[in-house]
Amino acid sequence: MMNATIAKLAAQALLGRRRFILLLAFPVLLIGLVALVAALTDGDAAFQILPGLGYPLVLPLVAILAASSVLGPEVDDGSIVYLLSKPVSRHGIATSKWVVALGATLVAGALPILVAALVTGDTTRAFALFVGAAVAGTTYSALFLAVSAVTRHAVIASLMFVLIWEGLLGNLFSGVAWLSVGQWGLRIGHEISSELPDPANLPWAIAASVVVTVAGVFFAGDRLRSFTLRGED
Amino acid sequence: MSESTTPGTGRSGVIHDLGYRRYDGPREGTGAIARTLFLTGLRHAYGLERSGKSKVMPFLLLGMSLLPAAIIVGVVVLTGLRSLPVTYAGYTSQTQLLVSLFAAAQAPVLFSRDLRHRSIVLYAARPLSSAAFGFVRWLSMSVALLAFMVIPTLLMFVGALLAGLDKSDQLSDLYKAVVLQVFLAALVAGITGLVSSVSLRRGFAVVGSVMVLIVLTGVVTAVQNIAQSQGSDSVSVGAGLFSPWSLYSGLGNAWDAGTRVPVSVDGAWVPAYVLVLLLVAAGCVLGLVARFRKVGSR
Amino acid sequence: MSTLVLESASRWFGNVVAVNDVTLTIGPGVTGLLGPNGAGKTTLMAMMSGFLAPSSGTVTLDGQPVWRNTEIYRQVGLVPERELSFGYLTGRQFVRANADLHRLPDAAGATERILEVVDMVEPAQRRLDTYSKGMRQRVKIAAALVHGPSVLLLDEPFNGVDPRQRMHLMDLLRRLGDEGRTVLFSSHILEEVERLARHIEVVVSGRHAASGDFGAIRRLMTDRPVQYALQSSDNRTLASLLMSQDSVRAVSLNGDHLDVQVDDLGSFAVELPGLARQHDVTLFELSPSDESLESVFAYLVAR
Known part of the structure; x- marks a missing residue:
């Protein structure tokens, strides 16, 4: 399924130039802030930044940035035809691009959460949050890849999902947790450390994460299969 | 295509008089150009005069920020409350996510497209300098943002008056809210404009703006709350200088406009807040003007 | 030797008919697809290269439908009108990536050979975003030719290319046609088509207006x-x-x-x-x- 050439090109697009700096800014900001607060305060204030800011905001933002930059610009300006006019499986292209986005999300999103959580002590809790972040990062990157394959406004659409649906409405209505990628991850992390919240039931969280991931990557590939070249608009 | 070339008699050509005439009537000055540019920019920020698809996002966000206001008005009218449950300035602060998303989503429309497609050189060929172009764009964005905040505010105000709440109270609240919104709009338009004029890919511009408007605000709020709980009030208030929304909330708090902050802003902090806000806004506008001047002169 | 066949192919977008009941056969040699701007050339090209489904009718390459058929790209090279956005790659890396995507046994050798053909060996180690329009066009053609396709489709290949490089490209296409490949290029500029192709297909507002040797077409218009x-x-x-x-x-x-x-x-x-x-x-x-x-x-x- 994987195509090494596509993955290499996607990685080059992701790491090339300024976007890499933007991607790197998130973990630096997060770890720096948590370390600073941990050094200056006692109690649990430093850790609270992670479930309050790192997990619900930085992680999905990294996933959005990664998923949209491996696919978004090429679909946006139509230059993806250079990749598509080859005897290469479309699902292979989607999978390769997703793997690259996933790698970036884990390295720049989930790993910093682990590092920052370790800074605040309590290794079990840190690993629990990391597992949650890794699961959610996997699902997010597949979901946002699918969104990038559909609309040119992928970034804004994904942001609205994260900020308004999962964030704003998720805080108001607890039922949103059943349809929230971040909450599924937390529920899975809860199995490791009970300090994490317990928003939905476990089988649902696992099944939903798997289904959204697989469906997201498959759907992105399917959209590429029907990619239509249009004139300038 | 080629007009009358006669073989044998050597090359010859003729330019036909097609009746085009030189225009020597009165011409509009730079002011009129700037005015037109401003209005076009303002309309484009809401997707007007653009494709149907580009209207979706701004109006969806506007609709979402109007919905709670409409619900509040309904509740006040039905239950006969004697005051609004939230002040006008407080409402803008509570819908800051929507305002930020609107700014992040629409700034690339005004600031990236002309640079990315190099159509800026067409504007630069007109009497209006590209520096003035950048400034007018900023003005369009500011007014578009202001409208985005003022419209729900006005809806609540009209609802409050219809519900028979005290007119002078509401007017003074409204006045404070609008003044704060003007400052905020100028600042946010400057920030998102600068981000979008530097990062020309729409996706990156949006994420960059979101970083400044939402992530930074989240960081500042976290620091403010932690500092407050640790008892270091001055750190809490000082941290508020570092994000647009904490500046807004801080000033609203100092002016008694009903925005919430962990530690109230008073004394010498108030001019500091005003100064930082104005300096950052002015800095962004200057940066924007410099950016457009540089790109337009190439 | 490959033949592209359109059988009463039509394509509409909502109420707008972009291509209206076109039946044509494109065989070996150079064929010019001529039409004014907005005549449906790009839509036709997109249908022929498998990037657009015909609303009705069929588009086939040697009997195989091209829509959603990734196998056709073994025989087809496509030079889209779109600009390259792979500015961070060098010309050689870009062509090589295309060779790799075709899983050519000797991708490196094929890359060098085709760079030679389009005369781009010397600038090949420079990044694409430093190229002139004509160089980019030649790299695009190299990328489309690297796997030795029997069909080459070019959408407006001479747009924005300076006259000297245009001559160069035309020689290249003529050579490819003489080798027995099926070369189809679109253009709205008569002079280009006239210099390169005797055989033309004319589309006017989505309809197939004429087909064949342009001298013969001329004589038909009595x-x-x-x-x-x-x-x-x-x-x-x-x-x-x-x-x-x-x-x-x-x-x-x-x-x-x-x-x-x-x-x-x-x-x-x-x-x-x-x-x-x-x-x-x-x-x-x-x-x-x-x-x-x-x-x-x-x-x-x-x-």
């Missing part, structure tokens, strides 16, 4: 006077003689030759030798003077 340039031993005498014929509409003396407008091509061809012989006028040269693609095109567009 309801419009045909212009001839005529040189003889006695132009004035011949002019007065011709004017008395029903088949001739107008004659004018023009320097050392006559311009003759003919309504009825058939009878003119029969009468002219007889007239000349009768009156002892020697005919030196008779040539159609407006059989340029431009006149063909102007006629088809106006109809």
Whole structure:
């Protein structure tokens, strides 16, 4: 399924130039802030930044940035035809691009959460949050890849999902947790450390994460299969 | 295509008089150009005069920020409350996510497209300098943002008056809210404009703006709350200088406009807040003007 | 040897019909796809390259439908009108990536060979975003040719390319056509098509207006006077003689030759030798003077 050439090109697009700096800014900001607060305060204030800011905001933002930059610009300006006019499986292209986005999300999103959580002590809790972040990062990157394959406004659409649906409405209505990628991850992390919240039931969280991931990557590939070249608009 | 070339008699050509005439009537000055540019920019920020698809996002966000206001008005009218449950300035602060998303989503429309497609050189060929172009764009964005905040505010105000709440109270609240919104709009338009004029890919511009408007605000709020709980009030208030929304909330708090902050802003902090806000806004506008001047002169 | 066949292919977008019931066959050699801007050339190209489903009808390559059929790209090279956005790659890396995507056994060798063909060996280590328009165009062609496709589709390949490089590209395409490949390029500029392809397909507002050798197309349009340039031993005498014929509409003396407008091509061809012989006028040269693609095109567009 994987195509090494596509993955290499996607990685080059992701790491090339300024976007890499933007991607790197998130973990630096997060770890720096948590370390600073941990050094200056006692109690649990430093850790609270992670479930309050790192997990619900930085992680999905990294996933959005990664998923949209491996696919978004090429679909946006139509230059993806250079990749598509080859005897290469479309699902292979989607999978390769997703793997690259996933790698970036884990390295720049989930790993910093682990590092920052370790800074605040309590290794079990840190690993629990990391597992949650890794699961959610996997699902997010597949979901946002699918969104990038559909609309040119992928970034804004994904942001609205994260900020308004999962964030704003998720805080108001607890039922949103059943349809929230971040909450599924937390529920899975809860199995490791009970300090994490317990928003939905476990089988649902696992099944939903798997289904959204697989469906997201498959759907992105399917959209590429029907990619239509249009004139300038 | 080629007009009358006669073989044998050597090359010859003729330019036909097609009746085009030189225009020597009165011409509009730079002011009129700037005015037109401003209005076009303002309309484009809401997707007007653009494709149907580009209207979706701004109006969806506007609709979402109007919905709670409409619900509040309904509740006040039905239950006969004697005051609004939230002040006008407080409402803008509570819908800051929507305002930020609107700014992040629409700034690339005004600031990236002309640079990315190099159509800026067409504007630069007109009497209006590209520096003035950048400034007018900023003005369009500011007014578009202001409208985005003022419209729900006005809806609540009209609802409050219809519900028979005290007119002078509401007017003074409204006045404070609008003044704060003007400052905020100028600042946010400057920030998102600068981000979008530097990062020309729409996706990156949006994420960059979101970083400044939402992530930074989240960081500042976290620091403010932690500092407050640790008892270091001055750190809490000082941290508020570092994000647009904490500046807004801080000033609203100092002016008694009903925005919430962990530690109230008073004394010498108030001019500091005003100064930082104005300096950052002015800095962004200057940066924007410099950016457009540089790109337009190439 | 490959043949692209469109069988009553149509494509509409909502209420707008972009391509209307087009049936055409494109075989080996260079074929020009000609039409004014907005005539549906890009839509046709997209359908032929498998990036657009026909709303009705079929598009096949050697009998295989092209839509959603990734296997066709083993035989097809596509040069889209779109700009490259892989500015962070060098020319060599870009062509090599294309070779790799085709899983060529000797991708490195194929890359070097094709860079040689398009004359891009020397700038190949530079990044794409430093290239001129003509260089980018040549790299795009190299990327499309790297796997030796039997069909090459080029959408507006000469747009924005300077005249010298245009000549260079034309030579290349002509060579590819002579090798027996099926080369189809689209253009709205007559002069380009005329210089490169004898065989043309003309589309006008989504309809297939004409097909074949442009000289032949020109002769088919008998309801419009045909212009001839005529040189003889006695132009004035011949002019007065011709004017008395029903088949001739107008004659004018023009320097050392006559311009003759003919309504009825058939009878003119029969009468002219007889007239000349009768009156002892020697005919030196008779040539159609407006059989340029431009006149063909102007006629088809106006109809």
